Structures are given as C-alpha cells and as structure tokens.
Amino acid sequence: MAKDISRRNFLRGGLAAAAGVAASPIILPTAAQAASGRELCTLLDLSKCIGCEECVSACREQWQPTVPDPVSPMPRPFPAKVPVQDWSGRKDVSDRLTPYNFLYVEHLDVPHKGQEIELHVPRRCMHCLNPPCADLCPFGAGRVENNGVVHIDPEVCLGGAKCKTVCPWKIPQRQSGVGIYLDIMPELAGNGVMFKCHRCLPLVEKGQQPRCVEVCPEQVQSIGPREQILAQAEALARAKATEDGASPDKWQDYVYGLTENGGTTTIYVSPMPFAAVAAAIEQNHAASAQPGRGRAARAKQGGRKKKRGFGGRPPMGPVEDVMAKADNLSLALVLAPVAGLAAGFTRLFGKKFKADDGDSKGEAA
Ligand code: SF4
Ligand code: SF4
Ligand code: SF4
Numbered sequence: 001m002a003k004d005i006s007r008r009n010f011l012r013g014g015l016a017a018a019a020g021v022a023a024s025p026i027i028l029p030t031a032a033q034a035a036s037g038r039e040l041c042t043l044l045d046l047s048k049c050i051g052c053e054e055c056v057s058a059c060r061e062q063w064q065p066t067v068p069d070p071v072s073p074m075p076r077p078f079p080a081k082v083p084v085q086d087w088s089g090r091k092d093v094s095d096r097l098t099p100y101n102f103l104y105v106e107h108l109d110v111p112h113k114g115q116e117i118e119l120h121v122p123r124r125c126m127h128c129l130n131p132p133c134a135d136l137c138p139f140g141a142g143r144v145e146n147n148g149v150v151h152i153d154p155e156v157c158l159g160g161a162k163c164k165t166v167c168p169w170k171i172p173q174r175q176s177g178v179g180i181y182l183d184i185m186p187e188l189a190g191n192g193v194m195f196k197c198h199r200c201l202p203l204v205e206k207g208q209q210p211r212c213v214e215v216c217p218e219q220v221q222s223i224g225p226r227e228q229i230l231a232q233a234e235a236l237a238r239a240k241a242t243e244d245g246a247s248p249d250k251w252q253d254y255v256y257g258l259t260e261n262g263g264t265t266t267i268y269v270s271p272m273p274f275a276a277v278a279a280a281i282e283q284n285h286a287a288s289a290q291p292g293r294g295r296a297a298r299a300k301q302g303g304r305k306k307k308r309g310f311g312g313r314p315p316m317g318p319v320e321d322v323m324a325k326a327d328n329l330s331l332a333l334v335l336a337p338v339a340g341l342a343a344g345f346t347r348l349f350g351k352k353f354k355a356d357d358g359d360s361k362g363e364a365a
Contacts, residue, residue, distance in 0.1 A: 039129065039148025040204070041226035041265040043233050044122060046277075047240070048218045051107055051120030055212035055220075056094050059103045059124075059197075062211045064091060067100050067195055070177025077176065077191040084176045085192065096312035097124070099175035102197040103212055106313065110280040112272045113245075119270070119277065122212065122220070123314055124197040125150065125171045126257055126264035132322040133163035133172060141194075148226065148265040151198035155180055159192030168261050168322060169314035172196045226265055233258070233267045240271050262321030278317040285313055 069088050077084055087093070091100045103124040109116040131150045134142025141157035144150050152163065152172060158181045164172045172194035179193035200210035208214075213221045222232070237251035246253070253273040257264040270277050 038146050039226045039265045040199075040223055041148065041229035041267060042127075042199075042210075042213065042221050042223045043229045043236075044221050044266070044268045045236060046119055046121060046220070046268060047271045048220045049105075049120040049122065050218055051105055051118075052217065053094070053105050054215050054217060055122055056101070056103050056105060058211040058215040060094065060101060062200070063102060064100050067175060068178045070175065070192070071182060072177070074177035075182070082191050085174045086176050087173070088175065088177075097171060097173050097196070097314075098312060099173045099193075099195040102195070104313070106281055106284065108277070108280045108284055110272060110276050112276050117272065119272075119280070121268070121277065121281070121316070124212075124266075125199070126169065126261070126266040127197075127199055128261045129263040129265065130261075130321070130323045132166040132168075132261075135323060136166045137163055145201065147204060149199045149201050149204065151201055152194050152196065154193045154195075157193045159194055161191075161194060163194050164309075166322060168319040170310045170312075171314065173312060229267060230258070233269055236269045240269060244272060246273075256316060260319040262324060274316060278315060281313075281316050285311070285315075 070086060074084060074086070085099075087098045087100055090098070094101050094104060096104055103122060106121040106123055108119045108121065110119050111117075127148055127150045129148070131142065131144060133152075134144050134150055136142075137152075137157075138160065139156055139158055141153045142150065142163060143153055157179060159174050159176065159179060161172070161174055164170050164174070173196065174192050174194050176192035181191070200208070200212075204210060209223060210221075213223055222229070224232075233255055234251060237254040238248040240254045241248050241251050244254075250273075252258065253275070254270055256268040256270070256274045256277075257266045268274075
C-alpha cells in the first residue's frame with residue numbers, strides 16, 4: 001500500500017525544516033493522511049459479543065511470535081530512572097494489554113435501569129484519526145497508513161514511551177531489552193520497543209481481514225471505509241436507543257470512538273449509554289485492585305499518588321482531542337525536525353531489527 005508521504009520524504013522534510021530551509025508551515029504527515037478520507041474503520045456491535053475471547057487467542061497466535069524476547073542481561077535503561085519493563089516471562093497474560101498481547105476483553109456487569117446487564121468489550125488501539133502517539137513521537141517511529149492504521153516502527157522505536165504518555169488510553173506497552181537501541185548505544189539511549197495493535201497491517205495490505213474480525217463466531221466486528229461504517233453505526237445506535245426506551249436522537253450516547261480524541265477509526269455501539277459502560281469499567285478496575293497491593297490500592301489508601309497508566313486496561317470515558325490543544329500542536333511542530341533527524345540517525349546507524357526466528361518479527365508493531 002503506497003504511502004502519501006514516504007519515510008524518505010518525511011526524513012527530507014524533517015532535515016529541511018531543521019536546517020531552516022522550509023519557510024512554509026510544516027504539514028504533519030498524519031494530519032495530511034487523515035484528511036485523505038480513505039481510512040478503514042471497524043465497527044463493534046457490543047450487543048453481539050459473547051466474551052469467548054476467540055479474537056484474543058487469534059491475535060496472540062498471529063502476532064505474539066513476532067515480538068522478540070529480550071537480550072540477557074539487559075542493558076541498564078537510560079535515563080536510569082526509567083523502569084525496565086519485561087513481559088517476556090508473562091506471555092500468558094491475556095486480561096490486559098501487554099507487549100505480547102494487543103487485545104483483551106473487558107467482562108462487565110453493567111447496572112442499567114435496575115438490572116445488571118452482562119457486556120463484553122474487546123479493547124485495543126483505537127487507531128485515531130489524528131494520533132498523538134504518532135505525531136508526538138520524538139524519534140518519528142509512529143506511522144499512519146493511508147488506510148488509517150496507526151503503528152509503531154520497531155526499526156525506529158527506542159522505547160521512550162512518549163506515545164504511551166500522550167495516548168489518552170495509554171495503549172502502547174513497552175518491552176525492554178529488545179530493538180534497535182541495542183545496536184546503537186544501549187547505555188546512552190533507549191529502553192526497548194513500544195508495541196500495540198497494528199490492525200493486522202501485514203494482512204490488511206494483502207487484502208485480508210484482521211484476525212480478530214475474521215475469527216469472531218458472532219460477527220461482532222465489521223470493517224470498511226469510515227464514512228460507510230459511520231452510517232452503519234448511526235443506524236445501529238438509533239435502533240439501540242429506541243430499544244432502550246430513549247429518543248433515537250440520543251443515538252450518539254450509544255456510540256464510542258466517534259468524537260473521542262478528535263475521532264477514531266474504531267467505533268463501538270452499545271445497548272446502553274456509554275456513560276453506564278464507562279462507570280462499570282471504572283468499578284471493575286477498582287474492584288480488581290486488591291487491598292494493600294498495587295498503585296491503585298495504595299492511592300485509595302492515601303499512599304503514593306496513583307499514576308494514570310490504567311495498568312493496560314483503558315477506561316472508556318469522554319476523551320478530549322489531544323492534538324487540538326495548541327501547546328501540543330506547537331510541540332509537534334517543534335518535534336517534526338527532530339523526528340526527521342532521528343529517523344535519519346537510525347537509518348544511518350541502525351541495523352535491521354533482528355529477530356530470533358526470521359523476517360516476520362520486524363513487523364511486530
Ligand atoms: S468479539 Fe467475537 S471473538 Fe471476541 S470475545 Fe466477542 S464474540 Fe468472542
Ligand atoms: S488509541 Fe492511543 S495508541 Fe492508538 S492511535 Fe490513538 S493515540 Fe495512538
Ligand atoms: S486488528 Fe489484528 S493486531 Fe489488532 S487486535 Fe485485532 S488481531 Fe490483534
């Protein structure tokens with residue numbers, strides 16, 4: 001699939017901007033591609049999901065082998081205060097996002113109209129239209145394809161986790177001790193690679209469906225051009241609102257992903273308003289924070305302040321458009337040349353991202 005702005009052009013733009021040659025405003029590559037109107041979008045009808053996790057298993061079988069194991073011993077991270085994050089001994093974890101698990105299912109009992117309604121919510125990257133994870137990556141490792149897929153190039157990522165910091169759902173997950181930084185200056189830069197759902201990009205590029213879409217026995221997900229999916233989502237949400245005894249004009253209350261973070265290419269439709277789903281998720285996460293253990297528990301007990309990392313289990317509340325904030329956009333413009341230089345640096349010095357068992361490992365994220 002051709003990219004409107006290739007890495008070479010991006011690099012050239014970044015270098016030109018850094019040298020002060022480019023007098024015209026920098027157009028962010030992702031913004032330009034989001035405007036192309038060719039994004040694929042997924043629609044998840046949560047009424048259909050039975051929580052079987054076939055989608056999770058298929059994703060893991062397909063992509064877990066593409067995420068490399070870390071070197072041993074691991075180099076000390078730089079800066080030293082950066083935590084080492086090693087999930088290689090916990091590849092079986094499937095109830096949250098990890099570098100080895102791009103999709104999980106949130107199992108809920110949602111209180112609604114005096115009843116507890118069972119609901120299952122598959123969660124992974126939302127593939128935002130204007131993703132801060134890609135736009136604000138200081139090393140230019142974030143990519144947005146013409147088809148709307150947002151992914152992280154493991155040949156460029158140094159595992160600094162800026163993408164996770166700026167993602168409203170904290171989706172990308174770090175595996176330390178892997179990636180290009182090992183070939184450059186492991187004691188002076190880097191701490192691994194960030195991984196997340198890439199919407200099965202290598203398969204989609206060949207015209208195939210994402211694995212989680214393909215294997216679902218209930219056809220929970222559909223995929224297609226965003227405009228078409230939005231029309232389907234509206235029709236479905238109007239029906240859900242009506243079934244729920246609400247005005248069909250309230251259909252947007254039953255949709256998630258339409259406007260969150262400025263719009264995404266992952267649209268959920270629920271049988272009840274998303275405010276109730278978000279509250280149930282929050283309650284679920286609070287209940288699973290065991291007393292006396294973990295950051296959340298310590299925070300509840302008045303101890304160390306809880307950091308908003310979500311523990312690989314993202315919430316589902318309202319989300320503002322991160323890139324619409326003027327200071328973030330300014331930061332992106334400042335960082336664009338840095339990203340270009342960084343990409344050039346890694347192209348110059350970086351060896352091919354070596355995988356233990358073959359060529360597919362380089363396509364992990
Ligand atoms: S989306 Fe489909 S495969 Fe995944 S848990 Fe729901 S029903 Fe099962
Ligand atoms: S959900 Fe987060 S990681 Fe995914 S595209 Fe949006 S900002 Fe990036
Ligand atoms: S789209 Fe592909 S990579 Fe993403 S969650 Fe589904 S199976 Fe996994």
